[in-house]
Amino acid sequence: MVPSSKALPLGSLLVVVVASALTASTVPAAADGSAGGPALEVTQVIYPVIDTDVHGTTTVPSHWLPTLEVANGGTPDSPESRASYLRFDVKSNIPGTLKDARLEMTLKDPAAAGPTTLTTGFVNNDTWVPTRERAEQPQFEMTGATKLPATDIAGTSASVQVSHGTAKYSAQVGQAALSERAGDGKLSLRVTADQVDPGKVLSFFSDEGGIGDQRPHLVLTTVLTDPKEISDVKQAQRDLASAQALLETNKTATADLPLTSRALSPEAVAWSSWDSDVISDDGKVTRPQKAVGDATVKLDVTVTNGPIKLTDRFEVNVPALETAQTPPASPAAKVETVELEPTVNTLITEKWSNQFNHVQYPQQNLANELTVAPGGSIQAAIDSLAAQGGGVVRLTEGVYTVGTRINLKNLITLVGAGRDYTVIQYEGTGTAIGTTQRILSDVVVKDLTLKGDRGSANLAHGVLLEGVDPVASRHSRIALQNITVKDFTVHGVHMKRSSNIIMSNANIHQNGSANGLYHNVYWLFDNNILQSDVDMSNPVRGKGAKYTSTSNVIVQRAQIRNSTVNGVQADGANDDKILFHKFDITGSGKTALWFIAEIFSNPNQYTEDTANAPRDVIISESKITGNKRGGVWKIASNVTVLNSTFANTDSDLLLMKSYPTLENTTFTHPPQYFTDPSQVPLF
Template identity: 50%
Template structure:
């Protein structure tokens, strides 16, 4: 199916009422008509807001919590009783979402079919002060919020919020008036944190959460507000309608088997930005790749950002891409490593600029005459051990899901090959690292043709692929290659190698890694020498960077893409970080700096180091693009940097240079580079 053009496509024929008819209807509810008059106070507008986070907690202990699949409340003898359960929800009611004065706000929860509480059960809402329910890693797939305090977080009952469960349009719902708290937070930091609990002794209820749900069963905050200006009223109404249209559009599509249109403009003029959390099966443009018959259906979270003037609304929706039982079997993947050619322009520039000081990568040696097949459910480790003991060979993973609960211990001269990235999945649910080694010097390893997948939301710190030589001088790993491999959904690094020489990555996709904290990245090279990266996709790290190079040398990166990052796209730092070539690197839409080359010591990044030893030296950036990021580059004492035929077009700054004086040849800037000689004068970053 030919993919539709997105430039001005809009979703038509839907309205906000299509989503919220059950929630907004009825004589006791505020009208969805933005022109409704409030007596003596001008027109009001109405919107439906869904949670930033919702969860529940049991007992009298502090807990780290993420999204809960359902929300529970139970009165087992007081709010702090060991078996009592309370639900917590946080909504964004900042002026960017609600641009005006809140007239009324009502929280609505819908009971699940298995909820035990009868109609008439009383529930109440309480306001949780924001310093006792703090957001951590809120951009994660499963955002974390910490419920602190000696027992459950302190909360103050909201007058008027006590109400019974009642039947409403075929569903059982609780609806509590939380207007005073919403008003306070609308003029405060914008975070409205609520606790919902039942006041009836021994009563227990269960509600739908916002975890991947679509439609009227989602927890909601129904807000009527008086816009600050007529323009705000129009923006809010249009953004809400376009978001509702998007939700309903996906709901009507149901499971998708072909490419879909993800519009860039809503019917009411809002700008729509989509971000898939599984590009393998559905990318940001709506291109669909169905899993093969050997794999499960793909359940995909799809984020949407709706912007209309002063108003920005965000939501997480869900798309199911069913597996394709009719997919034709693919030809077996050739276990031999394909040669990776370096672009002629790169080799010419290296020869002209660095001469013979640059040492190119050496590929692994393979043994292809010996092969052991492994079907899903059989031991991959046993096959690795067998071919290694025989002097090397190929472990061939069959199509399907290979579950893995303990780390694979790689051995030298072993090739691990699957049936293709969309056919063979190693699904890791253990701790530590999914693929690693106990050898002090691992060598001649090839991994090819599979997907390595961790668990979203599991903060155990697992890393996808981790190899570390025993000694920085005498015991490096040697000659390791990844080709046609996807690594995703690991809370730690996707790929991390250190004290390793001769690394090749070709058509490596490492995405959605680094959930645990900002020190984990899609790829991290530490104390490594001679690296060749070709056709690499390192977009959407959850908290860390797309790529980090610390104390690396003789690096060629050609045709790399990093798109959407909360922080920096690439970071290069550390002693002896020398001879790095970026060819056709495209970095866009990162929240901080696209290319961050600094002199701070990596082990103490908060302390400025006035020492060029710790800054990248001998860097070439050729035919690259840094567009739509907050900043294009921040380079501190980076020496001998050549930038050619590249584009900088960013939001705040294109290039901040601290005692760094690059040479530019045919480089386009939106804003002129800024030069500094005193680090204290460098803008806050």
């Protein structure tokens, strides 16, 4: 799977897939092409690379929401007014000569259409005021106070038309698209309401909120004359039609989906699941337990043939098991010992002379135990046991809906019936699991799933533990075992100023939907970390894992797949002694291993200081394959790579004043060395 098949988040600048599902059969044109063959007129759909809405003059930005709103409150700055902004790339991966373009948006509730007139405007300034111009993925969080002006496009004033139960707004924007195609290819549009009932808000599907052509899109008509382009388009059309037919007949899945069907070209078709615990990218279906309930999963498909990329999105229902299954055994509350692979111990001895601080395990009070069933208070049980010197809060199977932070306290173990059986569904803001204690120690969370609300406006972390002071007030001895943390708008797991952290047998994925600064896992000013058997794949907008100012870190048997930008980032003062053993990173849209010298609090300033770059790093028996770039390392020192494989698309290692030791490691592209920072990527 390639990262470009992921849904493109609101506010994102990243342009990875712009050519989308062919919506009509190709039609031969009468004119002759320059190559001497007949021209071909094709119709295709592209989806926005950014879409957001702004409310009046509010200074609160909209985040990754399932709808785009349009309303007229009397004046553009009225608190009741709404305007939707969309940007499309009308240049990249779209062959041929552009003939026409039409914007289409689908209303969520057709009954709400009414006598409404909408108008589309052309936005000349499409910089969209990034909040971090040199961030890995600049954020475009437009607010009412910073909304951009637009010039109305003649002929686009129209009402929402209802046909066969679907309500659509349509606007011809061909001239604007032609103008931008001749320029930078960025077509920015604003949709406003000319007439609407007072107080009435029209909610359209956003790019994230819909499937198929529910999503806002441009219908492009282009004329192709190049025989190779015509051939590529036809093949891509056939593959996409096969994928569409496959999913059309599998809207409900109780068994594995044949996503690798022989009807498809396997090297050309890639799938991306929005919930890989239920449907994996290769089609494996895991039905939820009866106590957890049915699941609905979106699947994105990307078809690639030559320069042509077509995409579509489907929704698959996965019913829960009809019969309740008893968990195999009640999970033990005792924290599990994680065995280090012999190679890890050998490397620490040989490369670092055993100068390494290993993790300390949490202490536990296993004598006290309280059981909580769905509907009961997890917090009341924690508070009761904390008053008794700690203990075990045991959650039975089922779904626990929680709206406020679960406040951990010292010597508390929170254990479920297994991550497939016990789900904490968090519907609040801030953080699902955290603490109010200045110093938290000896806590264990295990055998459960912690789930956020990916399409929500709520900004929430999964697990957030922040020590107050890096010396005097550090959290310590924390274990997360046999858990899944997914669908949070901010970080999945974020720990600051903490020591002795164990994360094992954990799936931390599909987090960070609010913006590109949020990741699946983010360690900051932490030390003595052991991660084993962890999957940090599919971060929505940020990275799989970020190690900033961390030390004494072991990551063994881990994987990160399909990061929109970078897989791993390591940076910051005291970022030293990090050992990656059997790390599999693939599908990063930019760089798999991003080791940089820039200070995290000032990313716009290149820093020629080895103190701010990773040092004493070991990469062992790892596979860094199928990414755009394998590694970009800036003045990283004392790095050893051994028994590993690098095989990436653009480059394997770009080394800025970084001279790693490479032992028994293979490359598709030879490492490149630089001394000029302008010659290596800024982000």
